[in-house]
Amino acid sequence: MPKSRIVLLFAAAALPFIVEGQTATSKVPRAADGKPDLTGVWQGGSSRIGTWEEANAGGGTNATTGQVTPFAVRGPQEKAPYQPWAAEKVLESFNRRGIDDPMARCLSPGVPRTTTMGLFPMQIVQTPKTIVMMFEVFHVFRVIPIGVQHPDDLEASFMGDSVGRWEGDTLVVDAIGFNDKTWLAGTGTFHSDKLHVIEKFTRMDENTIAYEVTMEDPAVLTKPWVQHSTIMLRPGTRLREYECAENNTDLNRYEKLLQDESVFRRK
Amino acid sequence: MTTSRNLPLGAVALFLAAAVSASAHHSFGAEYDANKPITLTGTVTKVEWTNPHSFFYLDVKDASGKVTNWKLEGFPPNVLYRTGWKKDVTIKQGDEITVTGWHARDGGDWGHSREVTFKDGKKLFFGPPAGTGDGGNAPSVAVPAK
Numbered sequence: 001m002p003k004s005r006i007v008l009l010f011a012a013a014a015l016p017f018i019v020e021g022q023t024a025t026s027k028v029p030r031a032a033d034g035k036p037d038l039t040g041v042w043q044g045g046s047s048r049i050g051t052w053e054e055a056n057a058g059g060g061t062n063a064t065t066g067q068v069t070p071f072a073v074r075g076p077q078e079k080a081p082y083q084p085w086a087a088e089k090v091l092e093s094f095n096r097r098g099i100d101d102p103m104a105r106c107l108s109p110g111v112p113r114t115t116t117m118g119l120f121p122m123q124i125v126q127t128p129k130t131i132v133m134m135f136e137v138f139h140v141f142r143v144i145p146i147g148v149q150h151p152d153d154l155e156a157s158f159m160g161d162s163v164g165r166w167e168g169d170t171l172v173v174d175a176i177g178f179n180d181k182t183w184l185a186g187t188g189t190f191h192s193d194k195l196h197v198i199e200k201f202t203r204m205d206e207n208t209i210a211y212e213v214t215m216e217d218p219a220v221l222t223k224p225w226v227q228h229s230t231i232m233l234r235p236g237t238r239l240r241e242y243e244c245a246e247n248n249t250d251l252n253r254y255e256k257l258l259q260d261e262s263v264f265r266r267k
Numbered sequence: 268m269t270t271s272r273n274l275p276l277g278a279v280a281l282f283l284a285a286a287v288s289a290s291a292h293h294s295f296g297a298e299y300d301a302n303k304p305i306t307l308t309g310t311v312t313k314v315e316w317t318n319p320h321s322f323f324y325l326d327v328k329d330a331s332g333k334v335t336n337w338k339l340e341g342f343p344p345n346v347l348y349r350t351g352w353k354k355d356v357t358i359k360q361g362d363e364i365t366v367t368g369w370h371a372r373d374g375g376d377w378g379h380s381r382e383v384t385f386k387d388g389k390k391l392f393f394g395p396p397a398g399t400g401d402g403g404n405a406p407s408v409a410v411p412a413k
Binding site for chain 2: 052053056079080082087090091093094096097098099101103104106120136185186187188189237240241242243244245246247248249250253254256257263264
């Protein structure tokens with residue numbers, strides 16, 4: 001076969017693939033195995049594009065005007081579908097201004113709170129067989145093997161056990177094996193050790209991962225609780241150290257506050 | 268938008284942005300009163316560049332000349348770095364500064380810092396917004412009718 005015809009054949013065979021790749025995935029970085037590459041430093045719970053400094057500048061309450069500019073911007077979220085007795089407990093925690101937050105005791109924030117709170121950056125390292133998520137907060141990490149089952153000797157833990165699989169261009173992470181000592185999202189959102197979390201990470205473009213999380217817990221919820229947010233790329237940011245227990249004076253102060261809850265309780 | 272077929276329906280709502288107060292290591296709202304803003308000017312006597320929160324201490328002189336040493340709480344070192352601070356450089360013992368923030372609920376000589384203004388007019392955030400970590404404006408659950 002003449003050389004030119006071979007080239008032509010290859011070109012013809014490659015053409016549909018290239019076009020498909022360009023139309024469907026125009027700005028999504030790809031790993032060598034063709035999967036969307038999630039590698040990078042990210043901020044959960046935000047929809048702002050830019051470096052960490054750009055995306056988080058100017059947030060907060062102006063002490064003079066009282067005007068609030070959000071640090072992290074999230075979409076409107078579904079109210080948590082707690083069973084009535086459990087909703088009362090969540091509400092009580094809200095009214096006590098989150099003074100019982102496990103994080104105040106330097107305990108791992110759990111899943112999915114570690115990802116969605118967006119206070120500090122997270123780093124994802126992706127290989128074909130394992131995806132590792134490292135979080136600046138409390139040195140927490142998640143090792144997510146791809147295409148395997150959960151081990152059968154799980155013991156209840158703060159961050160649970162995660163396994164992943166690819167559904168098309170979406171990374172689906174299934175997590176079980178939790179204790180009941182963390183919060184799911186907002187203040188007081190407790191759960192039981194029956195918690196089952198299913199997360200979907202879909203890289204939409206250079207800057208954005210669409211994040212959908214489904215929390216199932218028949219012991220406290222009436223139905224699965226689904227939340228959507230985005231996780232944003234933070235170019236130039238590196239993970240630093242956050243050693244929570246170094247000088248945690250909050251607990252002593254809380255002890256004093258708790259002697260008279262009317263001092264801080266919502267009316 | 269060629270990638271829209273991959274977009275979960277609910278994610279569209281994300282762009283109808285709603286403000287949610289930032290989460291924090293612990294509840295500032297339990298300890299500090301967002302309705303009691305304070306502005307203090309004085310001399311830095313000590314800086315604790317520590318986790319999970321940093322502190323600085325400020326000698327503040329009142330009209331009668333009496334000096335009170337205030338304790339102001341703020342971000343941990345990782346956040347201070349990303350907010351523009353450098354340890355032992357940006358704020359040092361002896362610096363004269365003004366800080367805005369909120370008073371402790373117990374009325375003591377301590378508060379939650381927000382914005383520091385230096386002598387040259389430069390401003391940096393040392394701490395988070397009022398109420399951070401205390402649950403925000405609304406609970407995660409619907410409030411049952413009484």
